[in-house]
Amino acid sequence: MPTPHYGQPRYRLIAEALRRRIESGAIPPGALLPAESALVAEFQVSRGTIRQAIAALRELGVATTEHGRGTYATVNAQPLAQHCASATHQREIPADTELAALLGVAAGTILIEQESVMHQNGGARTVVRSYRLPETADGVQH
Incomplete structure (x- = not known):
């Protein structure tokens, strides 16, 4: 994701992009999100940034992670800007x-x-x- 982010943390931009994919059905509920390594390559960021983005998705309830299995999309998509x-x-x-x-x-x-x-x-x-x-x-x- 080589576009400027104007003060917005990169992980939030990535989380928002993934959230949109989940909401649009590109990543349907219950489907695995791409592997961290694939997301690192796609967004050209560090693994830590990807992990922060995934954590943001979990906090929103749009993803859940199972140790050793991966991260799955869920159906409770909500905008990142919503106050929690x-x-x-x-x-x-x-x-x-x-x-x-x-x-x-x-x-x-x-x-x-x-x-x-x-x-x-x-x-x-x-x-x-x-x-x-x-x-x-x-x-x-x-």
């Missing part, structure tokens, strides 16, 4: 058996739960919870 607010909280919790199995730790191991809530039009739109092991004083995870 988010709040993030984190707390320590003991791992239940399901989380322990997923993370390969013993049940009861202390984890950091991070919850991000995206608000739009006065209500919660998206809630994302992630879990990780706490870091030690030297920055290494347990």
